[in-house]
Every structure is written in C-alpha cells, then in structure tokens.
Amino acid sequence: xxxxxLGAILFSLVGMMLIDWKYALALRVAPxxxxxxxxxxxxxxxxxxxxxxxxxxxxxxESPLFVGVTLAPHLxxxxxxxxxxxSYLAVVxxxxxxxxxxxxxxxxxxxxxxxxAASEGRGA
Numbered sequence: 001x002x003x004x005x006l007g008a009i010l011f012s013l014v015g016m017m018l019i020d021w022k023y024a025l026a027l028r029v030a031p032x033x034x035x036x037x038x039x040x041x042x043x044x045x046x047x048x049x050x051x052x053x054x055x056x057x058x059x060x061x062e063s064p065l066f067v068g069v070t071l072a073p074h075l076x077x078x079x080x081x082x083x084x085x086x087s088y089l090a091v092v093x094x095x096x097x098x099x100x101x102x103x104x105x106x107x108x109x110x111x112x113x114x115x116x117a118a119s120e121g122r123g124a
Contacts, residue, residue: 005065006078013085016092025095034091041087042080049079 052058069077
C-alpha cells in the first residue's frame with residue numbers, strides 16, 4: 001500500500017502540532033524561533049543523511065509502503081518529513097520538560113531530595 005509510511009508520519013506531525021497548539025508549548029509561544037529551530041534541525045539531519053549516503057553507511061531499503069519518490073539516491077521523500085517530525089518533536093519535548101522544571105521550581109521541589117524531606121517529616 002504505497003504512501004502509508006508518509007501518511008503515518010504526517011498523521012503524527014499533525015498530532016504533535018495539535019498537542020503543541022493546545023498546551024501552547026512552542027509554536028504559539030515563539031513561532032519564528034520554533035520554525036527556525038525545526039528547519040535548522042531538519043537541514044542538519046538531512047546533511048547528516050547525505051554524508052551517510054555518500055559514505056555508504058545509509059542505504060534505502062525497498063518497501064511497498066514508500067511513495068516511490070526519491071529526492072537523491074537512497075533518499076526517499078519520506079525521510080525529509082521524518083526529519084521534520086523528529087526536529088519538531090525535539091522542540092516540543094524540550095518545551096514540555098522546561099515547563100515541568102519551572103513548575104517544580106515554583107513549588108519548591110527543585111533540587112530537593114524527596115527521601116530527605118520524608119525523613120524530616122517523621123522526626124528522625
């Protein structure tokens with residue numbers, strides 16, 4: 001079934017965008033910075049892939065799930081969208097962990113040892 005792999009990547013990308021939009025993690029907070037970071041990551045990993053292809057480390061396997069469009073030898077169209085998704089996922093997850101760390105710091109839990117707090121509460 002040609003195109004199912006690309007469809008799955010695009011479905012995941014749209015899902016990540018909806019999560020990002022709902023919780024205002026990256027794109028709504030800083031659209032230009034997010035876009036530049038995602039594009040920069042995609043370009044970096046695309047260059048990484050091209051070096052890997054040139055040195056013979058990366059090769060494209062055959063699959064009926066691919067659309068069949070190759071942008072360069074051993075570089076299917078799906079790879080670009082996967083790298084875009086991967087870069088966007090990294091930005092969104094960074095925002096999630098940054099927000100969690102800030103929330104913990106506001107609650108006074110940053111750097112506190114949970115075991116020490118529990119033993120202090122028992123009068124040990």
